[in-house]
Amino acid sequence: MGKKNTANRFLKAVRDALLDKLDTQPSVAPFVSALDDALKAKLGKSPKSPDDLAALAHLSPLLDDIRDGATTYGDAIAKVASAVGWYSCYPDLADRHLADGMLAAHVCGPAGIVQHPECMATYFLLAPEIDYPLHDHRADELYFVASGNVAISTGLDGDLIPRTTGDAVVVPSGMPHRLKTTETPALLLALWIGEITCPVFWYEKAEAPDTWRRYHQRRGMEAFLAA
Numbered sequence: 001m002g003k004k005n006t007a008n009r010f011l012k013a014v015r016d017a018l019l020d021k022l023d024t025q026p027s028v029a030p031f032v033s034a035l036d037d038a039l040k041a042k043l044g045k046s047p048k049s050p051d052d053l054a055a056l057a058h059l060s061p062l063l064d065d066i067r068d069g070a071t072t073y074g075d076a077i078a079k080v081a082s083a084v085g086w087y088s089c090y091p092d093l094a095d096r097h098l099a100d101g102m103l104a105a106h107v108c109g110p111a112g113i114v115q116h117p118e119c120m121a122t123y124f125l126l127a128p129e130i131d132y133p134l135h136d137h138r139a140d141e142l143y144f145v146a147s148g149n150v151a152i153s154t155g156l157d158g159d160l161i162p163r164t165t166g167d168a169v170v171v172p173s174g175m176p177h178r179l180k181t182t183e184t185p186a187l188l189l190a191l192w193i194g195e196i197t198c199p200v201f202w203y204e205k206a207e208a209p210d211t212w213r214r215y216h217q218r219r220g221m222e223a224f225l226a227a
Contacts, residue, residue: 003043003080003083003113004043004113004114006079006080006083006113007080007083007107007108007112007113007114008039008114009076009079009080010076010077010079010080010107010121011035011038011039011107011108011114011121012035012039012076013072013073013076013077014035014073014077014121014144014189014191015032015035015036015039016072016073017071017073017144017166017168018031018032018035018142018144018168019032021168025168025170027170028142028168028170030140030193031140031142031170031191031193034118034119034191034193035119035121035191037116037119038108038114038116038119038121041108041114041115041116041119042114042115043113043114043115044111044112044113044114044115045113046083046084046085046105046106046111046112046113047085047087047111048085049085049086049087049105050086050087050088053086053087053088053100053103054100055100055101055102055103055125055127055185056086056103056125058125058127058128058185059081059125059187062125062146062147062148062185062186062187063078063081063147063187065147065148065165066078066146066147066187069147069165071166077146077189080107080113081105081123083113084105084106084107084112084113084123085105085106085111086103086104086105086123086125087103087104087105087111087220087221088100088102088103088220089102089103089104089124089219089220089221090102090217090218090219090220091220092218097127097129097130098130098131098132100127101126101127101128101129101130102124102125102126102127102130102132103123103124103125104122104123104124104125104190104220104221105122105123105125106120106121106122106221107121107122107123108120108121109121109122109192109196110196110197110221111221117196118193118194118195118196119191119192119193119196120139120190120191120192120193120196121189121190121191122189122190122191122192123146123187123188123189123190124143124187124188124189124190125185125186125187125188126148126150126179126181126185126186126187126188127181127185128181128182128183128184128185129181129182129183130179130180130181131178131179131180132178132179132180133178133202133203133204134153134156134176134177134178134202134203134212135176135177135178135200135201135202135203135217136174136175136176136177136200136201136203136214137173137174137192137198137199137200137201138173138174138194138195138198139173139192139193139194139195139196139198140170140171140172140173140192140193140194141170141171141177141190141191141192142168142169142170142171142190142191143163143168143169143171143179143188143189143190144167144168144188144189144190144191145163145164145165145166145167145168145186145187145188146165146187146188146189147165147186147187148164148165148181148184148185148186148187149162149163149164149165149181149182149184149186150162150163150179150180150181150186150188151163151179151180151181151182152169152177152178152179152180153177153178154169154171154175154176154177155175155176155177156176156203156212158176158177158178160178160180173194176203199216199219200216200217200219201214201215201216201217202214202215202216202217
């Protein structure tokens with residue numbers, strides 16, 4: 001099976017998993033429509049993964065869990081993972097645990113097997129004990145937990161809510177959000193629609209009470225596409 005067919009099986013599987021949630025989570029509807037449109041997109045070329053991504057050691061067990069799960073989409077979601085290029089989401093961070101522990105790989109998007117200007121479908125691998133700080137961006141985002149457990153918060157003061165395999169969380173454009181793993185890794189599917197090449201801004205507590213500093217954080221995708 002060619003890469004385009006494998007990628008399309010992935011996109012259809014994610015779309016079908018979200019279709020099952022439409023009645024209870026109508027906010028997933030725009031992502032379903034975007035995936036339908038992405039199925040018509042042209043074949044692209046995914047860059048090669050660097051050789052020093054230690055967190056990829058977590059990938060195989062997570063993919064095995066997806067294949068072994070009682071779902072109709074497990075094999076399609078797991079199969080394309082070996083055909084895409086992986087990279088560090090934020091390679092420039094001084095915190096090397098955080099820099100090395102968040103990896104992404106595009107199935108659809110600027111660095112994906114399928115090229116689409118307004119829909120990005122990405123594997124998002126989080127190593128154990130990762131605390132991805134509050135951040136925002138102009139693209140609308142949906143997280144689908146493919147394997148493992150992760151806590152996700154929305155809003156500047158939102159509580160971290162545990163999420164597990166099969167859960168979907170929609171993050172509207174401009175909404176600050178945070179992700180945190182515990183002692184086990186997690187594999188998510190992150191879907192972006194709209195302005196998918198937009199910058200990402202992180203937040204940190206400022207000196208004044210109840211205030212935050214918002215600043216631009218360079219994405220690894222920029223360097224990966226230039227490689």
